[in-house]
Amino acid sequence: MKRPNDHRGATSKELVSPELVDRCKRGDEAAWSELVEATHREVFTVCLRILRDRDDAAEATQDAFLKAWRGLSRFRGDSMFTTWLYRVAVNAAISKQRSRARRRMHETDTDDEMLSQVPSAASVEAAAGARIEVAQLEKALGRLPEHYRTAVMLRDVYGMSIEEIAQETDISATAAKVRVHRGRKRLKEMMYPDEAGSPQRSSE
């Protein structure tokens, strides 16, 4: 069993070297193309997880890369480039989330299906040998109210801090903490419906 963080394939972090970023800064279009190749799936997926709509996610991805290209000169390399790019992507997706009308709800359902199209064997080992089906988890995430989903996703999928989430979603740190907390609780109730009831016994 592999640990969740033990990726065997090359990740975008490994594929994006500081040299590649420097070449992009100098306007090297071949380097930019390489950078896009290494990172665009992850950026698109972050946007899709936030927006649950492929068209909106594609537009947010374009906004993010446009912003990244223009902001490259300001990227000083004090953090990992991919971390910076993730932040830019989250920011673009949340801007789109705010600006979009509540339209095309039926298509949103379709996209939840798309995120659930994980090979059926995909499950991750949970404590005590239990397994969590990835497709079921994506579906449950899709059913969370939007502001809970965004908070849980940024915290637990993408590992952002409460302060970063508060900043990105324009709420207080306390509110961000509450959203993560309630989102986790709802998600647990959806994933373990049988155990959602009251405790079997009460003890001190």
Added chain:
Amino acid sequence: MKCPEVREELPAYVRGEQPTLAVRRHLSTCEGCREESARYESLAGALGSLQSMTVEPPSGLKHALVAIPSNQGRLGAVRTHVTRHRRRYVGGAAVAVAGTAGALLLRRRLVAA
């Protein structure tokens, strides 16, 4: 501390966050709450593993991204490009739903044992 109070707090104690002493005391004697706590841990672990699982973007998106440097400074050009593509994406999505799983290809870097 009683179970209901403890369970209200449990969602906070994942990813290395340490429970308060009162909660730890309760957990040491209550199997039900320990199991509940383990469920939150499992969930956090599973959520973390999603990061490495990516969804294949619509065809044409990469091309539009690669073209950004040649369009730079001309936001209008980029925007028009996006809008023109939007219709295509919608059409593409319909085709994907109707016929093929191609657009749904999922790159799975994490191999579950």
